[in-house]
Amino acid sequence: MTTTTVNVGTIEHIDPNLIVVEANVRTETQLGREFVASIKANGVLTPILARRDDQGNLIVRAGQRRTLAAREAGLATIPAYVVSADETTVERIVQQMAENDHREAVTDADRVAAFQQLAFEGLTPAVIAKRLGSKPATVKAGIAVAENAVAASAIVSHSLTLDQAAALIEFEGDVETVSVLIDIATTSPEQFAHAAQRARDDKRVATMKADATADLIGRGFEVLDRDRGSYETDYTSISYLTTADGESVTAENIAASEGRAAYVYAYSSSDTATVRYYLKDPKAAGFRKSSGSGATSGPMTDEQKAERKTLIANNKAWASAEVVRREWLAEFLSRKTLPKDAAQAITVGLTVHHSMVGKAIQNGNVLAHTLLGMKRANYWDVDKLSALMEKTPTKVQHVGLAIVLAGIEDSTSKETWRYPNAHSARYFVQLAAWGYGLSDVELIVIDAVAETAATKAAEEAAKTTE
Numbered sequence: 051m052t053t054t055t056v057n058v059g060t061i062e063h064i065d066p067n068l069i070v071v072e073a074n075v076r077t078e079t080q081l082g083r084e085f086v087a088s089i090k091a092n093g094v095l096t097p098i099l100a101r102r103d104d105q106g107n108l109i110v111r112a113g114q115r116r117t118l119a120a121r122e123a124g125l126a127t128i129p130a131y132v133v134s135a136d137e138t139t140v141e142r143i144v145q146q147m148a149e150n151d152h153r154e155a156v157t158d159a160d161r162v163a164a165f166q167q168l169a170f171e172g173l174t175p176a177v178i179a180k181r182l183g184s185k186p187a188t189v190k191a192g193i194a195v196a197e198n199a200v201a202a203s204a205i206v207s208h209s210l211t212l213d214q215a216a217a218l219i220e221f222e223g224d225v226e227t228v229s230v231l232i233d234i235a236t237t238s239p240e241q242f243a244h245a246a247q248r249a250r251d252d253k254r255v256a257t258m259k260a261d262a263t264a265d266l267i268g269r270g271f272e273v274l275d276r277d278r279g280s281y282e283t284d285y286t287s288i289s290y291l292t293t294a295d296g297e298s299v300t301a302e303n304i305a306a307s308e309g310r311a312a313y314v315y316a317y318s319s320s321d322t323a324t325v326r327y328y329l330k331d332p333k334a335a336g337f338r339k340s341s342g343s344g345a346t347s348g349p350m351t352d353e354q355k356a357e358r359k360t361l362i363a364n365n366k367a368w369a370s371a372e373v374v375r376r377e378w379l380a381e382f383l384s385r386k387t388l389p390k391d392a393a394q395a396i397t398v399g400l401t402v403h404h405s406m407v408g409k410a411i412q413n414g415n416v417l418a419h420t421l422l423g424m425k426r427a428n429y430w431d432v433d434k435l436s437a438l439m440e441k442t443p444t445k446v447q448h449v450g451l452a453i454v455l456a457g458i459e460d461s462t463s464k465e466t467w468r469y470p471n472a473h474s475a476r477y478f479v480q481l482a483a484w485g486y487g488l489s490d491v492e493l494i495v496i497d498a499v500a501e502t503a504a505t506k507a508a509e510e511a512a513k514t515t516e
Contacts (some may be wrong), residue, residue: 069110089116240487241489291338301327368464368466379456403477414433422452
């Protein structure tokens with residue numbers, strides 16, 4: 051036989067001005083005119099939860115907003131359910147979080163404050179997560195936000211989500227990036243993940259360039275602020291030079307040469323920076339130009355420069371968007387319930403997109419495994435998808451959709467935005483319909499295909515009227 055202990059109390063009608071409002075996990079009461087007006091007209095219909103302290107004072111445990119609204123509305127009394135309760139801070143916070151979530155969901159800022167207070171009381175993230183019904187990772191992120199001045203301030207003053215505030219921690223000290231991210235979070239939240247990933251990539255690229263630059267300066271190289279074209283004569287690339295013996299010149303050959311210089315460039319798709327080496331006066335350093343070197347194609351036109359700038363910018367944006375998109379796909383496939391049109395999407399994938407899906411299947415479904423949180427290194431590894439379906443029959447549709455989406459996703463690259471096609475456009479339209487926030491470079495694919503279709507339709511219409 052199981053015995054359950056019930057905390058029994060009594061209903062009392064108390065002057066709201068005589069009730070003590072404890073420190074509450076909700077940082078903003080947000081009473082609102084309509085709420086106060088409703089309290090004034092109808093009174094407090096649901097009793098507040100309160101307790102008496104050792105001095106006999108009545109203290110609110112749950113019902114802070116109702117108590118404050120009753121004071122503002124000038125009510126003489128309000129109903130209070132008075133119970134004997136544990137006075138520990140931990141119990142107070144847990145009860146208030148539960149009560150507030152049931153009535154009006156607390157903000158992420160309130161949640162972060164609660165995580166921090168509970169951590170101060172000595173609770174570990176795992177224990178806090180269990181008590182509040184959260185995930186340990188969420189609690190850890192919340193505590194990190196609370197301990198970071200920039201993130202803690204932003205989540206309150208700009209009503210950011212916990213994920214958005216946590217992302218700001220990565221850019222502490224970079225005022226401009228933090229400002230841009232906050233602006234995007236408040237004006238275009240669907241683009242925040244893309245903006246944050248681009249900022250991460252830019253930061254990593256800058257770090258790679260800075261490290262390589264410091265190394266070059268330490269070795270006595272002049273670091274150029276821009277690359278040099280073959281038509282320019284102030285510096286000569288060592289790729290155009292040979293030694294006295296006719297061998298290609300290497301970085302080691304010019305390690306002690308006068309006028310040695312270098313240009314550093316890096317891309318987010320690479321793990322290290324690339325260095326292009328130059329000499330100011332190759333002849334004085336004992337080298338000579340190789341035959342056929344130094345082609346003089348001339349400087350780029352302004353139009354060519356603009357095209358190249360756009361190409362570089364969109365390639366960078368695509369690399370960042372790919373990271374965000376695949377993280378979103380992994381989260382999407384981890385959901386317990388898939389969209390109602392999942393079966394239709396699988397059918398479309400196996401018919402309309404069959405070549406892309408088939409190629410991925412032949413190559414071992416590596417990305418499908420990754421999206422489902424399973425490790426498969428290469429084609430020769432054992433396919434774990436069938437075992438997953440046998441072990442968890444409810445995941446059959448998830449696996450099928452993962453195979454389809456991974457096959458289409460695997461076929462995308464930087465060339466996708468440069469050469470849009472109807473298959474890719476349809477894929478991105480479907481992701482958007484499921485809630486994925488498309489980045490500007492992904493929208494290029496959809497817009498370009500739509501424009502081509504509209505042009506073709508207009509041409510066909512013109513032919514029929516001739």
